[in-house]
Amino acid sequence: MKEILTQINGVLIRENFVGNLPYNPNLKILLKGKRKAGILSEVIFWKQVHANKFHHIDFDRQRIIGNYIxxxxxxxxxxxxxxxxxxxxxxxxxxxxxxxxxESLGLNVFRVSDFDVKYNLDVVMRDLENFIIEHYA
Structure with missing residues (x-):
């Protein structure tokens, strides 16, 4: 049985750790620039989730997976x-x-528009909660 990570709206959320993800070290040089670019929607979202602020869930920013960041x-x-x-x-x-x-690696992808993060952040965060409940409860 998978370990319980957190609760969202009274619903237990279970871990789904995916190990041994591919990693292209050649992309590492791009990470610093992407983080410093300060894309407004990413900064806004990061302020909502960093330091376990969002249901005590640990988010990483700008992560290399395979040949993608x-x-x-x-x-x-x-x-x-x-x-x-x-x-x-x-x-x-x-x-x-x-x-x-x-997704072929066993990951789930939650997509949201830049516009919605800037202008409908409450809806984005609620949609993220619902996505997590749907996939990890």
Whole structure:
């Protein structure tokens, strides 16, 4: 039986740790720049989840998985959070391939728009709670 990680709205959330994820060390050089870029929606989201503020869940920012850098990752859930900005409108095929790859590793991907993080943050956080309940309860 999987260990209980937390509770959300009275619902027990169980761990789903996915070990031995592929890692491309050549991408490490890009991490610092991506973190310093300070993309507003990522900063806003990070302020909501860093330091276990969101239901005592530990989020990593800018994590390398395979040949990709994901926006946020929850190791103990195997959860990727992607914030899609304006550039993603032209990259739907790329995003689809990327998401299928991440899911093939046993990860779940929660996608949210840059706009919603900036202007509907309460809804985003509630949708994230519901996503976690749906996939990890």
């Amino acid at each position: 994901v926006d946020f990752y929850v190791k103990r859930l195997g959860l990727v959070v992607e914030i899609d900005g304006w550039s993603h409108h032209q990259k739907q095929i790329y995003d689809g391939v990327r998401q299928k790859y991440l």
